[in-house]
Amino acid sequence: MGIYELSLATIVGINIILALGLNLITGYCGQISLGHAAFFGTGAYVVALMAKAGYPAPINLVCAMLITGGIGIVVGVASLRVRHDFLAITTMGVGFLFLGIVRQQDSVLGGEMGLSGIPSIGLEKPAFLMLVLAVAALCTLFSVYIKKSWMGFAFDAVATDEDTARLLTVNVPVYKLTAFALGTAMAGLAGGLYCYFTRFIMPDDFGFITSISVLSMVAVGGIGSVPGVIIGTMLLTLLPEMSEFLSDYKLFFYGALLFGVMRFAPDGLAGVGSSLRGMLKRSGRAV
Amino acid sequence: MSVLLDVHNVTMHFGGVHALTEVSFDVQDGEFLSLIGPNGAGKTTMLRAITGVVSPQNASIKLAGQAIERLATHRRAALGLAMTNQIVRPFNSMTLRDNVALAVGHQRVATVFRAITAINRDTERKKAGELLEMVGIGDYADQEVLGQPLGRLKRLEVARALALKPKLLLLDEPLAGLNHIEAARFADVVVGINREGLTVVMIEHNLGEVLRVSDRLVVLDNGRKIAEGEPESVMRMPHVRAAYVGKEADHAAA
Numbered sequence: 001m002g003i004y005e006l007s008l009a010t011i012v013g014i015n016i017i018l019a020l021g022l023n024l025i026t027g028y029c030g031q032i033s034l035g036h037a038a039f040f041g042t043g044a045y046v047v048a049l050m051a052k053a054g055y056p057a058p059i060n061l062v063c064a065m066l067i068t069g070g071i072g073i074v075v076g077v078a079s080l081r082v083r084h085d086f087l088a089i090t091t092m093g094v095g096f097l098f099l100g101i102v103r104q105q106d107s108v109l110g111g112e113m114g115l116s117g118i119p120s121i122g123l124e125k126p127a128f129l130m131l132v133l134a135v136a137a138l139c140t141l142f143s144v145y146i147k148k149s150w151m152g153f154a155f156d157a158v159a160t161d162e163d164t165a166r167l168l169t170v171n172v173p174v175y176k177l178t179a180f181a182l183g184t185a186m187a188g189l190a191g192g193l194y195c196y197f198t199r200f201i202m203p204d205d206f207g208f209i210t211s212i213s214v215l216s217m218v219a220v221g222g223i224g225s226v227p228g229v230i231i232g233t234m235l236l237t238l239l240p241e242m243s244e245f246l247s248d249y250k251l252f253f254y255g256a257l258l259f260g261v262m263r264f265a266p267d268g269l270a271g272v273g274s275s276l277r278g279m280l281k282r283s284g285r286a287v
Numbered sequence: 288m289s290v291l292l293d294v295h296n297v298t299m300h301f302g303g304v305h306a307l308t309e310v311s312f313d314v315q316d317g318e319f320l321s322l323i324g325p326n327g328a329g330k331t332t333m334l335r336a337i338t339g340v341v342s343p344q345n346a347s348i349k350l351a352g353q354a355i356e357r358l359a360t361h362r363r364a365a366l367g368l369a370m371t372n373q374i375v376r377p378f379n380s381m382t383l384r385d386n387v388a389l390a391v392g393h394q395r396v397a398t399v400f401r402a403i404t405a406i407n408r409d410t411e412r413k414k415a416g417e418l419l420e421m422v423g424i425g426d427y428a429d430q431e432v433l434g435q436p437l438g439r440l441k442r443l444e445v446a447r448a449l450a451l452k453p454k455l456l457l458l459d460e461p462l463a464g465l466n467h468i469e470a471a472r473f474a475d476v477v478v479g480i481n482r483e484g485l486t487v488v489m490i491e492h493n494l495g496e497v498l499r500v501s502d503r504l505v506v507l508d509n510g511r512k513i514a515e516g517e518p519e520s521v522m523r524m525p526h527v528r529a530a531y532v533g534k535e536a537d538h539a540a541a
Binding site: 146149151154156157159160163167171174175 | 392
């Protein structure tokens with residue numbers, strides 16, 4: 001693998017962690033978020049500041065998760081009273097709030113120029129890729145486990161009909177906050193890894209476009225489906241790299257894909273896959 | 288018999304609409320009470336106020352002596368209140384069995400920590416199968432919810448409510464949308480559940496079945512309680528006939 005392929009694979013791994021985090025919130029628990037990049041950014045800034053202050057990488061990454069998850073809970077509490085489109089607007093606002101802070105704050109956060117000169121994690125590129133892939137694999141296992149557990153069962157109920165979930169004794173606010181905490185902690189971890197990967201971060205890396213891109217990865221793959229989200233993330237990360245045309249029109253491509261999926265296949269690639277399997281099964285039975 | 292549910296002075300106004308005005312009644316342990324009245328009388332709002340889905344301006348509600356009017360819906364449900372919806376609300380993402388299994392295992396999701404450490408659903412799924420069998424839809428347990436006929440979904444609502452092992456079962460028009468035979472058969476299922484000791488409060492427009500199965504009636508009209516008592520004596524009251532039976536008697540006789 002050349003440097004370029006290594007970088008690309010690393011970005012795919014980081015995006016998978018990021019997208020699986022959003023999938024926990026939006027896919028499992030049904031809470032739309034248009035501000036996921038803010039949590040990605042929080043993790044990155046936490047690691048950048050701590051690394052520059054001389055703390056070791058493992059501690060920085062754990063702190064990125066904890067601090068981001070904590071902020072996720074605060075945002076979650078503020079969002080408990082709103083649902084659906086209002087939640088979308090609220091989380092979008094959180095994204096812009098984050099940008100506003102990191103853009104304007106010069107002395108600590110570097111303002112528009114961002115933060116540079118972040119110390120290396122001390123791993124060569126292939127080893128760093130392995131670390132990222134290992135973390136992505138852990139997040140995948142965690143997601144699959146959650147889905148199978150009674151927590152996933154409760155998330156499913158909250159996502160489908162929260163009023164009925166309440167009638168069945170489910171403490172809806174607590175489950176929503178848990179989803180926010182877990183999903184944003186994963187975003188924080190992804191942000192921390194991203195920070196060690198580029199060693200230079202600036203506000204634009206964590207803008208609205210990033211939030212929409214992650215949402216596209218989740219939606220195109222199939223909201224709620226772990227394999228779907230992983231495939232969606234790989235496709236949307238790699239396709240613009242493979243074709244110059246797609247790269248130039250990346251936003252147009254993401255937008256068109258998001259629109260197309262929502263309109264024609266709301267369950268994403270995972271949904272298309274399972275209906276194809278269903279069709280094959282039915283035609284097999286007919287024969 | 289002791290009082291299981293004590294509803295006192297419930298007042299609920301939606302803007303200028305007086306959905307409920309100072310309604311009080313109680314439900315005895317083991318009783319089958321029907322809440323009747325014309326459309327818009329406030330019956331469904333009453334059940335929702337009891338479960339806490341809506342918050343009345345004024346209310347004092349006690350379940351088995353404990354004041355519940357300030358508790359969140361999920362806490363009231365955990366204390367033994369179960370409600371079925373008039374418009375069925377199954378979890379579309381699940382099979383019929385899993386809809387019920389979640390309710391059977393509701394204690395597993397009582398805390399986040401317990402929920403994240405519990406995986407196995409076999410016992411709950413088995414119990415769910417038995418409950419679906421009991422309401423007569425055991426054969427369809429492993430089918431998806433989407434595409435099921437209304438009659439089955441109505442029964443699913445009841446099975447799911449029973450799965451909570453409630454002290455009090457609140458039924459909002461369980462017979463609506465069922466044909467004559469289905470309605471009688473399903474009313475018998477509910478009576479059977481009541482005979483086994485579960486207290487039932489039912490909203491129902493099918494007066495024939497109401498009179499057949501209820502121990503006692505509470506009549507609401509325009510958000511106020513206008514009568515309560517034994518079914519026959521209530522039905523003989525002129526103002527009840529005027530408010531309710533006058534409009535519905537022909538319908539019920541048919």
